[in-house]
Amino acid sequence: MTARYLLVAALFFTHVLSTVAQHTAPYKSTPSEVVTLASKILKEDRQIFIHVPKRDSSNLNKRFPVLYLMDGESHFDMLAQYADYLGRWDVEAIPPMIVVGIVNTKRTRDLTPTESITNYFGKPDTAAVSWMKPSGGNKAFLQFIRDELMPYVNTHYKTQPFSIFAGHSFGGLASVHCLLTQPNLFDAYIAVSPSFWWDNDYVLKLADKTLKPGTTLTKTIFYSDASEGVADNSTYHTNLLKFDALLTEHAPKGLSHQYKYYPAETHMTSPVVAYFDGLRFIFKDWKSR
Amino acid sequence: MTARYLLVAALFFTHVLSTVAQHTAPYKSTPSEVVTLASKILKEDRQIFIHVPKRDSSNLNKRFPVLYLMDGESHFDMLAQYADYLGRWDVEAIPPMIVVGIVNTKRTRDLTPTESITNYFGKPDTAAVSWMKPSGGNKAFLQFIRDELMPYVNTHYKTQPFSIFAGHSFGGLASVHCLLTQPNLFDAYIAVSPSFWWDNDYVLKLADKTLKPGTTLTKTIFYSDASEGVADNSTYHTNLLKFDALLTEHAPKGLSHQYKYYPAETHMTSPVVAYFDGLRFIFKDWKSR
Numbered sequence: 001m002t003a004r005y006l007l008v009a010a011l012f013f014t015h016v017l018s019t020v021a022q023h024t025a026p027y028k029s030t031p032s033e034v035v036t037l038a039s040k041i042l043k044e045d046r047q048i049f050i051h052v053p054k055r056d057s058s059n060l061n062k063r064f065p066v067l068y069l070m071d072g073e074s075h076f077d078m079l080a081q082y083a084d085y086l087g088r089w090d091v092e093a094i095p096p097m098i099v100v101g102i103v104n105t106k107r108t109r110d111l112t113p114t115e116s117i118t119n120y121f122g123k124p125d126t127a128a129v130s131w132m133k134p135s136g137g138n139k140a141f142l143q144f145i146r147d148e149l150m151p152y153v154n155t156h157y158k159t160q161p162f163s164i165f166a167g168h169s170f171g172g173l174a175s176v177h178c179l180l181t182q183p184n185l186f187d188a189y190i191a192v193s194p195s196f197w198w199d200n201d202y203v204l205k206l207a208d209k210t211l212k213p214g215t216t217l218t219k220t221i222f223y224s225d226a227s228e229g230v231a232d233n234s235t236y237h238t239n240l241l242k243f244d245a246l247l248t249e250h251a252p253k254g255l256s257h258q259y260k261y262y263p264a265e266t267h268m269t270s271p272v273v274a275y276f277d278g279l280r281f282i283f284k285d286w287k288s289r
Numbered sequence: 290m291t292a293r294y295l296l297v298a299a300l301f302f303t304h305v306l307s308t309v310a311q312h313t314a315p316y317k318s319t320p321s322e323v324v325t326l327a328s329k330i331l332k333e334d335r336q337i338f339i340h341v342p343k344r345d346s347s348n349l350n351k352r353f354p355v356l357y358l359m360d361g362e363s364h365f366d367m368l369a370q371y372a373d374y375l376g377r378w379d380v381e382a383i384p385p386m387i388v389v390g391i392v393n394t395k396r397t398r399d400l401t402p403t404e405s406i407t408n409y410f411g412k413p414d415t416a417a418v419s420w421m422k423p424s425g426g427n428k429a430f431l432q433f434i435r436d437e438l439m440p441y442v443n444t445h446y447k448t449q450p451f452s453i454f455a456g457h458s459f460g461g462l463a464s465v466h467c468l469l470t471q472p473n474l475f476d477a478y479i480a481v482s483p484s485f486w487w488d489n490d491y492v493l494k495l496a497d498k499t500l501k502p503g504t505t506l507t508k509t510i511f512y513s514d515a516s517e518g519v520a521d522n523s524t525y526h527t528n529l530l531k532f533d534a535l536l537t538e539h540a541p542k543g544l545s546h547q548y549k550y551y552p553a554e555t556h557m558t559s560p561v562v563a564y565f566d567g568l569r570f571i572f573k574d575w576k577s578r
Contacts, residue, residue, distance in 0.1 A: 027321035027338055029366055036312040049316055077318055081370045082561070091557040268380040269569070272371070276561050280553075 030054050030084055032076075032099075037152060041144045042110075047103040048072070048149065051080035052157060053087060053096035064098045065162040066153060068145065068186070070111060070171030072101025075271055079166070082279060094283040098157055102149070109134045110141040111170035113177045113206075116199035120234070138174050139181070146185055164282060166190035168271050170198075172223070176243075177203050179221060180210045188220040190278035192271050193228060196239035204239055204246075211250045218254030221247075222278035226262045226270035237261070319343050319373055321365075321388075326441060330433045331399075336392040337361070337438065340369035341446060342376060342385035353387045354451040355442060357434065357475070359400060359460030361390025364560055368455070371565060383572040387446055391438070398423045399430040400459035402466045402495075405488035409523070427463050428470070435474055453571060455479035457560050459487075461512070465532075466492050468510060469499045477509040479567035481560050482517060485528035493528055493535075500539045507543030510536075511567035515551045515559035526550070 032051040039046050049072045056062050069079050079099045087096035104110065108131065115136035119125040125132045153159060165186040167175040172194030179189045180203070196204045211217065223244070229237025244259040258281045262270045321340040328335050338361045345351050358368050368388045376385035393399065397420060404425035408414040414421045442448060454475040456464040461483030468478045469492070485493045500506065512533070518526025533548040547570045551559045 023325040025323045027323050027340075029318065029321075032316035032318075034314045034316050051316075077370050078374055081366050085367055085561065086558065088557075093555070093558045264569075266380075266382070268377075269375065269382045272374065272565050273562060280558070 030080075032080060035152070037148060039144050039148050041140060041148060042105075044105055046105065046144070046149075049076045049080075049099075049101035049103065050153070050157065051076070051083065051099040051101075053083070053098070056096075061158070062096075063158045063160040064096055065160050065164065066098045066100060066157075067164045067166055068149075069099060069101045070104075070165075070167035070174060071107075071169075072103040075168065075275070076101030078272065079275060082276060086276075086279060092288045094279050095286060095288070098153070098159060100149070100153055102145075106134065106137075107170060108132055109137040111138060111167070111174040112136055112198055113138045113173070113181075114199045114202050116202070118199055120197055122197075122200075138177055141174070142178055142182055142185065146182070162187050164188045164190065166192075166275065166278065167194075168192040168274075169267065170195050173198055173203055176207070176221075176223070179217075179219060180206050183217055183219055186219075188282045189222070190275065190282070191221065191223040192274040192278070193225045193236070193267055194223060194240075194243075196243065197235060201235075201239060204243060207243060207246055211246065211252050213250045215250070215252040216254055217252035220256045220282050222258050222260070222274075222281045224260040224262060224270060224274040224277070226265040226267055226274075228267050230263065231266070319369075321369060324441070326437060328433050328437050330429060330437060331394075333394055335394065335433070335438075338365045338369075338388075338390035338392065339442070339446070340365070340372065340388040340390075342372070342387070345385075350447070351385075352447045352449045353385055354449050354453065355387045355389060355446075356453045356455055357438075358388060358390045359393075359454075359456035359463060360396075360458075361392040364457065364564070365390030367561065368564060371568060375565075375568060381577045383568050384575060384577070387442070387448060389438070389442055391434075395423065395426075396459060397421055398426040400427060400456070400463040401425055401487055402427045402462070402470075403488045403491050405491070407488055409486055411486075411489075427466055430463070431467055431471055431474065435471070451476050453477045453479065455481075455564065455567065456483075457481040457563075458556065459484050462487055462492055465496070465510075465512070468506075468508060469495050472506055472508055475508075477571045478511070479564065479571070480510065480512040481563040481567070482514045482525070482556055483512060483529075483532075485532065486524060490524075490528060493532060496532060496535055500535065500541050502539045504539070504541040505543055506541035509545045509571050511547050511549070511563075511570045513549040513551060513559060513563040513566070515554040515556055515563075517556050519552065520555070 032049055035048045037046045053064055083097040083099050086093040112135040117125045117132050163186050165175050165178055172191035175189045175191040176194050178185055225237055225240040247257045260277055321338055324337045326335045342353055372386040372388050375382040401424040406414045406421050452475050454464050454467055461480035464478045464480040465483050467474055514526055514529040536546045549566055
C-alpha cells in the first residue's frame, strides 16, 4: 500500500516537474495613474484614476476624447478595459479614449441635486447617522469638475474637445442633472439606472420643466434600468419610462437619446452591458477611417 | 496686446497651479501573472496569463473555479475584469474565479479540428504561405491543456474542481469540439461565434453524429453569434441556428444550453456581451450564501 502510494506520488511529481514553469513574470496591462487633486471648491483632496490609451508610436500627438466616470472605485477597471478593447485597431467600435475615474469621498453629498431625507421608500430617513446626510452638493461637485478637474486633465493629457459624463445609480442621477442644468459641460451623457426617486422625483420634475418642446439641446444621452423596479415593486422602472416618454414627446432639437431596459440584470450587473451599450450608442456614427 | 496676453497667461497659470496635483502614483489593479510553460506535447514554450481573485484575508484557503480562455492575448483583460467585477461581494453574479488565458503561437493549428484548406468562402486557399496552414492540431492542443496546463494550474493555484472552457471564433469552434470529443475535460463551455464553417461544417456534422437522442451529457454550454452571417451573406448565422436546433431536438440528457444572437454586434464587439451572458448563464443557479 505504501509502496503503491509512493509510486503514484513519484509518477505525479515526475509529471508535474515535467511541465514546470520555466519562468513567471508579472502581467502588464496598459497602466493607469492615481492623481490626488487638492480641491479648493470641495475643500478636500480628491483621488482621480486616469487611464490613457496605449502610446501610438506612429502618432505621438494624437488626441483623445475623455470619459469622466463617477464612482471611480466601482467601475473604473470596467471602463478602462472597454476603452482599450473597443478602441483596438481590430475592433474599432469607438475611438481610443482617456478614462477619468472620480473616486468618492462623500458620495451622497456629491451626486445628489438637493438636500433631502426622503429615502428610497418615500419615508423620511431619521437615523442620527443617516447615509443620506449630507446631500445636495451636486452643483459644487460639477463646479469642481468644470473648474478644477477638467483644466487639470486638459493640461496634463492629450485631450480632444469631446467628453462624456457617465454614472450609475446616484451617478446616473448626477449625469442627468448635469445635462439639465449645465448641458454644455459635456458632449454626451450616460445614466445607468439613475436614482430618479431622489427627493420625490426632483430630477424627473426638473426635466419636465427644463426640456420644453422647441428647446434645442444638441447632446447625446443613453439611459437604462434593470430589474430594480420589479424586484422591489418601486417606481424605478416607471420613472425611466416617464423620462424616456418625456424626451421622446418634448423632442428637444438635436438631442440624440437611447433607452435600454435590462429586466434580466440587477442594479449591480447592468452596468456591464449598459456602459457597453452606452458607448456603442454615443459613437454609433464614428468611423476610424 | 502683450500685457493683456501676459495677464491672461498669468491668470491661466495661477488657475492651473491652484489645482495642481499633490501627488501622482501608479494605479494598482488586481495583479496577474505570465507563466511560460515548456510543453513537451506541443514541443514549444507556451505563455499563459493567470489572474487570481483578490486575497480574501478571512479565508486564505478558499478555492476557486477556473476559466480556461483561448486567445489569451485578445480577451484576457476582459475576462479578468469580469471575474473581478461579477465576483465582487456587492455584485455576486458569479463566484470569484481564476482566469487562465492561453496565448496563441500557431492559432489555426491549435484551434482547428482537422487539416483543411477550404476557406471561409468555401474555396481552397492555395496561397504558398496560407494563414490556414498548419491546421488540425486541436486534439494535441486539448492534450496539452489536459496533461500539462491543468496539472500545472491545479498544483500552483487554489483551484476548485469546476472549470470552464471559453473561446471566440476558432476558439469557439475548439470549445464545441472539446465538448463533443472530450466532454469531461470541462464542466461548462462558452463558444462565442464559433467558426462552424471550418472544413465544410466538420464540427456541425460531428455534433449531429455524436449527440444522438438519448445521449447523456451533463454539461453546460453557451453559444452565440453576431452580424457575421448577415454582413457577408454567409452560413455563419444559419450554422448557429442548426447547432441550436440540433441540441434542442436531440436533447442530450443533462445538457443545459443557451443560444444568443446579437445582430447589432460585430464579430469583434460581440465577445463583450457574449462572455458576460455566458458567465451569467453558467452560474445562473449559483448563490453565494
